[in-house]
Amino acid sequence: MEITQTLHGNLLILNLQGRVDAHTAKDFEAGLLPPIDRGQQQILVDCSRLDYISSAGLRVLLLAARKISAAGGKLALCSMKPSIKTVFDIAGFSSIFSIFAAPPEAITELTK
Amino acid sequence: MLTKILVVDDEPDLEIMISQKFRKQVRDQEMVFTFAKSGVEALQKLQEQRDTHVVLTDINMPEMDGLTLLAKVSEQFPLVKSVIVSAYGDMSNIRTALNRGAFDFVTKPIDFTDLETTLKKTIHEAHVFQRAAQEHDQLVAIQQELEVARQIQKSIVPRKFPPFPERQDFELYAEMIPARNVGGDFYDFFLIDDARLGFVIADVSGKGVPAALFMAVSKTLLKATALKGLPPDECLKEINRILFMESVSAMFVTVFYGILHTRTGAVDYCNGGHNPPYILRAGGRIETMGTTGGLVLAAMKNTAYKAQQINLHAGDGIFLYTDGVTEAMNRNNDQFSESRLEENLTHATGASLPEVVRQVMDAVNKFTNGAAQADDITILALRYLAK
Numbered sequence: 001m002e003i004t005q006t007l008h009g010n011l012l013i014l015n016l017q018g019r020v021d022a023h024t025a026k027d028f029e030a031g032l033l034p035p036i037d038r039g040q041q042q043i044l045v046d047c048s049r050l051d052y053i054s055s056a057g058l059r060v061l062l063l064a065a066r067k068i069s070a071a072g073g074k075l076a077l078c079s080m081k082p083s084i085k086t087v088f089d090i091a092g093f094s095s096i097f098s099i100f101a102a103p104p105e106a107i108t109e110l111t112k
Numbered sequence: 113m114l115t116k117i118l119v120v121d122d123e124p125d126l127e128i129m130i131s132q133k134f135r136k137q138v139r140d141q142e143m144v145f146t147f148a149k150s151g152v153e154a155l156q157k158l159q160e161q162r163d164t165h166v167v168l169t170d171i172n173m174p175e176m177d178g179l180t181l182l183a184k185v186s187e188q189f190p191l192v193k194s195v196i197v198s199a200y201g202d203m204s205n206i207r208t209a210l211n212r213g214a215f216d217f218v219t220k221p222i223d224f225t226d227l228e229t230t231l232k233k234t235i236h237e238a239h240v241f242q243r244a245a246q247e248h249d250q251l252v253a254i255q256q257e258l259e260v261a262r263q264i265q266k267s268i269v270p271r272k273f274p275p276f277p278e279r280q281d282f283e284l285y286a287e288m289i290p291a292r293n294v295g296g297d298f299y300d301f302f303l304i305d306d307a308r309l310g311f312v313i314a315d316v317s318g319k320g321v322p323a324a325l326f327m328a329v330s331k332t333l334l335k336a337t338a339l340k341g342l343p344p345d346e347c348l349k350e351i352n353r354i355l356f357m358e359s360v361s362a363m364f365v366t367v368f369y370g371i372l373h374t375r376t377g378a379v380d381y382c383n384g385g386h387n388p389p390y391i392l393r394a395g396g397r398i399e400t401m402g403t404t405g406g407l408v409l410a411a412m413k414n415t416a417y418k419a420q421q422i423n424l425h426a427g428d429g430i431f432l433y434t435d436g437v438t439e440a441m442n443r444n445n446d447q448f449s450e451s452r453l454e455e456n457l458t459h460a461t462g463a464s465l466p467e468v469v470r471q472v473m474d475a476v477n478k479f480t481n482g483a484a485q486a487d488d489i490t491i492l493a494l495r496y497l498a499k
Contacts, residue, residue: 019445022319022486052447054439054487055317055366055408062411063362091366091385092407 003031011042011110013103017049020057029060036064041073042110046103048079053087065097074098078106115235116161118146120154120169120181126197126222133224151176151184158189165238166231167194171205179208186213191245193238195230197222254320258292261324265290265488268328269298273466281374281499282309285465286492287473289436289485296323296365297434297488298331302339309372310338313386313432313492316365317408329358330365330409344369344382345419348409352384352417355410364408368432377424377496382417384409387435390454392468392495394427396461398454401430426498429465431457433472436487440476443483448476465493 001024004015012035020028035043045061047053061077068075076098080088088094100106119126127147137143146161148154152175158164167185171178178196185194196209200219209217215237216230265288273285286299296316304310312334316327333351342350347369355365368389370381381401385408391399404418424430433453440448456475460468469491476489 052439052445055315055364055435056319058408059317059362059364062364066362089405090387090403092405092411093385095405095407096412 001027003028005031005035008044008107009111011044011107012040013044013046015046015049019052020050020060021052021054022056025054025056025060028057029063032060032064033067036067036071036073039071041068041071043068043073043075044103044106044110045075045077046079047077047081047084050081050084053084055091058087058091058093061093061097074110076100076106076110078103113239114141114144115166115238116144116146116164117166117168117231117235118148118154118157118161118164120148120151120167120173120178121197122149122170122173126168126170129222129224133228150174151178151181154181155184155188158185158192164189164192165242166234167192168197168231169194170197171199171202171209179205179212182209182212182214191238191242193234193241195234257321261319261321262290264321264324264328265296265298268331270300275301276303279374281497282372283465283495283497284311284493285469286490287469288488288490289473290488291436291485296327297436297490298327299432299490299492300331300335301492301494302335304339304341304371307373307375308341309374309494310335310369311372311430311432311492311494312338312367312369313389313434313490314365314367315386315434315436315488315490316363318361318363322360323363326355326358326363326365326410330355330367334367334369338369338371343419344371344380345417348382348384348406348417349415352409352415353413356413359410362411364410366408370430372424372494372496374496375499377426377428377498379422379424379430380419381422382406382419384415384417385411387433387438389430389432390457391422391424392429392431392457392460394425396458398457424496426496429468429493429495431468432492434488434490436485436489437472437476437491439487440480440489441483441486442480448479452479465495469493 001018006013065075078100148157150173169178193215196214196217198205206217215234218227218230299313301311316323337347366386367384368386372379383403384406388403389401406417407415456472
């Protein structure tokens with residue numbers, strides 16, 4: 001799994017590539033949590049190049065969502081492949097995360 | 113990194129030289145020297161300072177000589193590296209010292225540059241050695257922890273089949289193949305009363321002992337709550353509330369809980385984020401047990417769940433599984449997938465429950481073809497036989 005970070009004003013965009021499973025969830029956690037701990041308030045997780053996410057990956061997202069909302073910030077996801085969206089739907093995560101079809105809508109929502 | 117060195121010599125020469133020449137390293141806290149006047153005193157100091165890295169010792173000393181000390185150090189303090197100080201050309205003692213585990217030697221009169229080089233090399237070796245030993249200990253600890261987790265998981269699920277031999281109105285069968293280092297699946301079934309059978313399949317996110325304990329808590333809590341006879345949605349809502357308080361680092365659990373009304377064949381169920389099970393109709397048709405987007409348990413403090421109902425007729429069954437089945441991967445990272453599972457279930461019409469489960473397990477095995485199993489693989493199947 002690879003994570004590319006880009007800053008878009010105050011918004012941090014994390015682009016996930018590859019697979020987030022039990023083995024790579026640690027890397028995902030290492031990429032996602034430290035910015036929140038440093039005070040990052042808006043984060044967009046771009047899933048366009050994400051091929052697979054297991055429950056270990058969902059746990060990291062849940063942890064991040066709890067932290068950022070406790071700090072008054074926002075986290076959103078965008079550009080999921082259908083197989084990824086299915087994982088979110090089954091786990092019920094689609095109802096607790098903001099998920100957008102493409103980055104522009106997500107950016108508008110996160111930066112408003 | 114700070115290095116602790118024990119210098120053993122009955123004469124003051126070495127101590128004086130070291131105190132002068134390594135003044136800078138001591139001041140910069142790179143090295144700490146301790147001094148002993150005999151082998152006996154040296155062993156005592158090593159006992160007191162278990163984090164010593166290197167022993168530098170002379171050979172001829174009263175009480176216990178350097179060669180005897182060497183043998184004892186290798187035996188009692190295997191992580192400590194020793195350097196021997198011998199007379200120039202004393203090959204016989206040098207040979208003996210090396211045989212007894214000395215890492216290197218310097219000769220008298222001591223050339224400071226040579227001593228410095230030798231110590232540097234020995235220190236490096238000692239650090240590598242100690243780090244490897246620490247990593248080994250950690251690995252052993254992790255393995256023990258995983259073994260504990262495995263035992264918890266293994267002992268927690270019912271393994272006696274048929275579980276209710278006196279009941280002719282339904283059948284149950286389950287199998288679980290735990291992954292080597294990830295665990296968290298469980299299943300359960302229990303009679304709420306004479307006319308209601310509760311059945312559960314679940315998957316805890318996480319691994320090791322924390323996940324295993326969370327699994328144990330989830331299973332116990334679920335059964336205790338279910339036995340009160342609560343409808344599935346209320347049951348999940350109740351245990352979610354409690355599990356949320358128990359969850360550390362956002363650990364959660366997917367739970368499917370169903371109640372089979374054995375007199376009518378009706379099934380009330382509620383799905384908290386788990387893979388939707390299949391209904392295996394007696395005629396061979398397969399249906400998915402629709403999900404209502406129920407959230408995994410322990411994720412949010414207050415979560416509402418919706419119950420649903422289906423009807424089973426004599427010969428109809430339910431096939432429950434965890435994502436270890438559909439997400440089992442071959443070496444190309446292709447997943448076994450729902451479509452392969454459905455195909456296998458279609459061909460399983462008419463088979464006994466153990467046969468159905470075995471066929472799917474075999475198909476998964478054949479598909480992964482020896483690729484490492486990344487997650488627990490769990491299947492629970494039931495069939496309604498009516499009376």
